[in-house]
Amino acid sequence: xxxxxxxxxxDAIRRQPDQSPVTIGVNLNLVAxxxxxxxxNRRGLYSPIGVTFHWVMAALMVFQLGYGWYLSLLPAGGDxxxxxxxxxxxxxxxxxxxxxxxxxxxxxxxxxxIEPDSFAGRASRLIQAWxxxxxxxxxxxxxxxxxxxxxxxPLSIAxxxxxxxxxxDQMSEQLQHSLMQGASTAHFCIVWITVLAIxxxxxxxxxxxxxxxDRVLQSMxxxxxxxVPGVVGSAxxxxxxx
Numbered sequence: 001x002x003x004x005x006x007x008x009x010x011d012a013i014r015r016q017p018d019q020s021p022v023t024i025g026v027n028l029n030l031v032a033x034x035x036x037x038x039x040x041n042r043r044g045l046y047s048p049i050g051v052t053f054h055w056v057m058a059a060l061m062v063f064q065l066g067y068g069w070y071l072s073l074l075p076a077g078g079d080x081x082x083x084x085x086x087x088x089x090x091x092x093x094x095x096x097x098x099x100x101x102x103x104x105x106x107x108x109x110x111x112x113x114i115e116p117d118s119f120a121g122r123a124s125r126l127i128q129a130w131x132x133x134x135x136x137x138x139x140x141x142x143x144x145x146x147x148x149x150x151x152x153x154p155l156s157i158a159x160x161x162x163x164x165x166x167x168x169d170q171m172s173e174q175l176q177h178s179l180m181q182g183a184s185t186a187h188f189c190i191v192w193i194t195v196l197a198i199x200x201x202x203x204x205x206x207x208x209x210x211x212x213x214d215r216v217l218q219s220m221x222x223x224x225x226x227x228v229p230g231v232v233g234s235a236x237x238x239x240x241x242x
Contacts, residue, residue, distance in 0.1 A: 037108045044111045045219050053101040054220060057135070060094050064138075065195060085153050088146045091139035093158045098135030113216045120204070127201050134194050141190070144183035148176045 037047035046054070068087055074080040114121045146155065147166035155163040168176050208216035 041111045044215050088142050091142045092163055095139040096157050111219050113219055127197055130197055137190050141183040141187040148180040
């Protein structure tokens, strides 16, 4: 069921005396969306919104890792500087999407396709927690590094929403250098742990699909909807419950 949203919540929304019809309509629509998403979860599936968040952010993270490595090989100059601006802006976009994804997950529980107290369940939660940490720590450390660089190229989220630099230009060069070095070291360490976590995460999903023949991988791929019994590729008797 929805977290904190049930029929009593619907009645409470309707009874609010100070709400306009528009506000009531928005609240009811939000409840309907959450109930729709929970319908997928009860079938052992992630909702299309959750699936979209997962694959879009996965693609952006993999691109960022490759693009950041490519930029590190470029000689110092204008192309590298502009490239790091693009790299930073994509990172800020990931942070914004991570915030929306965290908000979505705070309202929508994912399907319980793995025993929570098992080794696989604990490992899954640990890797997920690391990815969420990376969604914020990598862009923030990159933001700190960018703000210590000379120049006036602006940053934005997805090239649309302006994003200010940190006010480091008023600090001494020594302090700016220390901030750059600290942020660079943190960024480097987080990148390499993430580089190791991604194949571990993908390998675990592949193991569940090939060896255990359960519904873990399919829950992130099947978009047939909550009314379709079973999950494509599930072993007999292992599909989502009715």
